[in-house]
Amino acid sequence: MNQLVSIIRSVRNIRAEVDTPMSKEIPILIQTSDDHVKQQLEENRIYLDRFCNPSELTIDTTIDIPEKAMSAVVTGAEIYLPLEGLIDIDKELARLQEEIDKLNKEVERVDKKLANEGFVSKAPSQVVEAEKEKQKDYINKREKVQARMDELKK
Incomplete structure (x- = not known):
């Protein structure tokens, strides 16, 4: 549960940093350290959808990381928000x-x-x-x- 809160907090902090309102849907990519973390996040996907407002949410152990993206690292996962989805x-x-x-x-x-x-x-x-x-x-x-x-x- 702490991990979920950390991910939500990180996404919100990145959005605030680049002045993207929570009402705007953006793509969110989460690369997990292992399948166990991936499964936990998938099971709690409803919270990520509700509190992060993704246009698309990708959770996997291997992700193609966008070239231009804001990122955050939390225990067991790395979060990427492509800049193209955040700002013009x-x-x-x-x-x-x-x-x-x-x-x-x-x-x-x-x-x-x-x-x-x-x-x-x-x-x-x-x-x-x-x-x-x-x-x-x-x-x-x-x-x-x-x-x-x-x-x-x-």
Whole structure:
């Protein structure tokens, strides 16, 4: 029963991470470690259907793992949710590009501020440090968004 709860929790967490509502049916693939786990999950399939809302639910010991998929590992099983069922990849790439553009503007704005000798020499040191922290934060966010974009383009 704990395994079933872990699987349901993992599926819901992945859905929340990629902003896919529970009302939307998505394909779910569960690769079990052995036939015993497979049998237990098959016997409790009704709960997986009810609480995970799959369009198709595949439970097996060997599964063709989709190239682009979110995954989770629980005791005795690995869960895969193909990204194509979760998000519109083109729409997500466009959204991520907008976010990168916004972060680029913020980095440029902070860079100009920190390159201005008048600002750096006249502003209190805590204000200058706050701008440097903003700069690091924007650059870090931009790198993460770019990494996500690169992952989706594979």
